[in-house]
Amino acid sequence: MNESAGTLGAIRKFTSIRGMGQVISVTVALIIMVTAFGIINPNFFSSENVMNLLRQISPILIIGIGQSCVLITAGIDLSIGSVAGMSCMLSALLMTTLGRMHPVAAVLLTVLSCVLIGALNGFLVAKTKLPPFIATLGTMIIARGIAQLNGRNTDSILMLDDPNNPTYEAFRQCFYYGKFLGLFAPTWIALILFLIFAFLLSKTRTGRHTYAIGSNYEAAKLSGVRVVLAETKVYVASAFLSSVVGLILMAQSGMGTMDAGNMYELNAVAASVIGGVSTMGGQGLLFGTVIGAAIWGVLNNGLQFAGAPLALRNIVIGVVVIISVLIDRIARGNKIGIGDMIFGTNRKTSKTPPNGNGDGNGVS
Amino acid sequence: MQSEYLVELSNISKEFPGVKALDSVSFDLKAGEVHALLGENGAGKSTLMKIMSGVYELDSGDFFVNGDRVTDIDPRKAQELGIAIIHQELNMCAHLTVAENIFLGREKIKGGMLDQKAMNEAADIILKELKLSLSPQTVVGNLPVSSQQMVEIAKALSTDAKVIIMDEPTSALTSKEIDELFRIINDLKKRGHGIVYISHRLEELTHIVDRVTILRDGRYIKTLNFADTNLPEIISMMVGHEINEKFPRVRCERGEKLLEVKHLNAGPLVRDVSFELYKGEIIGFAGLMGAGRTEVVKALFGANRIESGEVTLEGRRLSIRSPINAIVAGIACAPEDRKREGLCVNLHIRENVGLANLDSICGPLGVINGKKERELTARAINELKIKTPSQVQSVKNLSGGNQQKVVVGKWLVRDAKVVIFDEPTRGIDVAAKVEIYNLMNRLKEQGIGVIFVSSEMPEVLGMSDKIIVMCNGRITGTLPVEDATQDKILTLATRYETYSA
DSSP: OOOOOHHHHHHHHHHTSTTHHHHHHHHHHHHHHHHHHHHHOGGGGSHHHHHHHHHHHHHHHHHHHHHHHHHHTTOOOTTHHHHHHHHHHHHHHHHTTTTOOOHHHHHHHHHHHHHHHHHHHHIIIIISOOOHHHHHHHHHHHHHHHHTOOSSSSOSEEEOOOTTOHHHHHHHIIIIIOEETTEEHHHHHHHHHHHHHHHHHHHSHHHHHHHHHHHOHHHHHHTTOOHHHHHHHHHHHHHHHHHHHHHHHHHHHTEEETTTTTTHHHHHHHHHHHTTOOTTSSOOOHHHHHHHHHHHHHHHHHHHHTTOOHHHHHHHHHHHHHHHHHHHHHHHHTTOOHHHHHHOTTHHHHHSOTTOOSOGGGOO | OOOSEEEEEEEEEEEETTEEEEEEEEEEEETTOEEEEEOOTTSSHHHHHHHHTTSSOOSEEEEEETTEEOOSOOHHHHHHTTEEEEOSSOOOOTTSBHHHHHTTTSOOEETTEEOHHHHHHHHHHHHHHTTOOOOTTSBGGGSOHHHHHHHHHHHHHHTTOSEEEEESTTTTOOHHHHHHHHHHHHHHHHTTOEEEEEOSOGGGHHHHOSEEEEEETTEEEEEEEGGGOOHHHHHHHHHSSOOSOSSOOOOOOOOSEEEEEEEEEOSTTOOSEEEEEETTOEEEEEEOTTSSHHHHHHHHTTSSOOOEEEEEETTEEEOOSSHHHHHHHTEEEEOSSIIIIIOOTTSBHHHHHHHTTHHHHBOTTSOBOHHHHHHHHHHHHHHHTOOOSOTTOBGGGSOHHHHHHHHHHHHHTTOOSEEEEESTTTTOOHHHHHHHHHHHHHHHHTTOEEEEEOSOHHHHHHHOSEEEEEETTEEEEEEEGGGOOHHHHHHHHTOOSOOOO
């Protein structure tokens, strides 16, 4: 209880947060990566590129927040990419051929429909106990199907047809092109959503229950946690977040696109696991997801800047996903996190063998 | 009217599809007493306790708490009624801290946010009351099992539980830790809590129990004051017939030297271990939990890496780098955690037996010869008297004792020369234990060398021909069974300094 005072104590306390080790190590990796790209191409640090990069990262970050929450419950949500696509196409439909709605109404209706998909996921996983992989695989296909209902069913895109309509323009500013304090709208949206969800996860009962059901579902249930409700919530949240991403994609291009958000669900898994979220549940910090998404974005952007072809970018990102999780696993095998290696904390416990002589409670 | 009883269950029945789990069973609990609920596996103890703690609903019967009738109970409501259960398989969120686990589902909230400080402080007070030196902020997954159990007890107390149900609380504890648990139980008793105590280790009861209730096959047999009865009587009521000899030792002429282990080193808990095993001999490994006994057998079986040392089987030096080397050489192992390490519980018996013998039942193209597989399985079932309706019975539906037999059986049909049993009787009932003992004896009579690791001293003393005591990774003594006593073993098991036998 008596933490050693001063900065060292504060650092120790900080590094002792669950999953912080991986977050610290990937942050270091990110810094190295950014520095390297900056040296290769000084334009990488131009304010224009930085702003663009932050905007580029935003969708994957937003969707990654949702995926991280689901992964923390030991689930997975495969539907979120398709839900983003559905949100993209549906909002375009509602603003044009289907009712010519005011963007505010269209946005609300779109978000609501996407949340319903999330609720369906929650029902299937939490109530009927379908494996999350299967349940969300089904809704992934369904949502993609909805994204393809563009009224005419032949075109893969649906343009916002009236370029002079000021409400369209306002919508696109609000979700993509607008700038405030030097940052683009998607960056602000991502930042705000990150702060809200980080708060929810770390400071509220809902967040605690999210970790608990991922850590030990039975224990949570027997402790009186309303597990069905808690599990449903994360799927609803993740669908909500992907609907926001769909709106950003729609605002960006000014059209509904059938395959918008394709593969986002897996990129979101990549961002989450790079950031130290465990796919086995119970562990993960949203800040790690931010760093994971940033690494994903920086690699894409930096390699593009350095003139690397798409194929190479994908290969590199794939390798990074594997390596980051591998490093974490190796560090864990040694019973010390990477944060502990750097800051020298936790050495004491690492020396006692895993199955110590039952006097482990002496070490505290 | 205030009832004398904290909890009263009368004529409770509960049926699952195809099984009558409880048939008109009654049970009650007074404040300040420890009431043991006894019975073999499948007797209905767990079902009854799950009804009390709101996991199951009862089909018929009456359930009173403090004299008030209870209906429609769920885990949350049971908690509100002051009934807490500590499950045998501990239910903790390993990623969360002690305080977070204690208040899981009942988090303290201030201004819409979790009040971590208040929860840590409240947890600290409870831990101090229990005289435990645990920090509320330790992550539970980093604690030894014994401490996790104490956290469960703290959790129960934090709910103001008057009734605490403990299901096999000592099955994973060392004797020192058990003493600590009993201290706490007696403490709780004095504070007016009622404790329902379920255990297969009947010897423990003497230290804490006031009354016992015995169930058999889902039926109520009897409730007795513990002072008015004795263990043989309790056992005979549990099994429905007398077990004449709890440890049916057979005398066997010791054969030639089978296995010789010299200066074995494998990790911090196997240091310079040497011993010899003869044909038709049972060696018992005794010691406290964490003494390195499991690590020794794991190293022998190739599951843990051997750093140095010699293993010789029938005069041939073995190079054991992975379990496959040990298996080919004729060493079989029934591991400590049979469900996790010993069996594929979702597969049926034949598949489990086949899996360990694929080399002998597969044709040149890797196609499984079904006839050979059936023959092998039939042999395993016959030789070990595995009770099962068919070869294709899913292993998870077998009783603990029969599961253990499948683990052994799958190796036995390979003509193993050395069979290792690591805690084979943990969590299984008296009758099944005796069957395991008989199994070890049969192996012994066939001239097989048996290595037997157990934390229950009576069975080590009762079954072994030679007892090796370990402490902190080293062998601190080897005793022929004639000279061995519990006292001697305990002295050796706690001899922490270097000692050469």
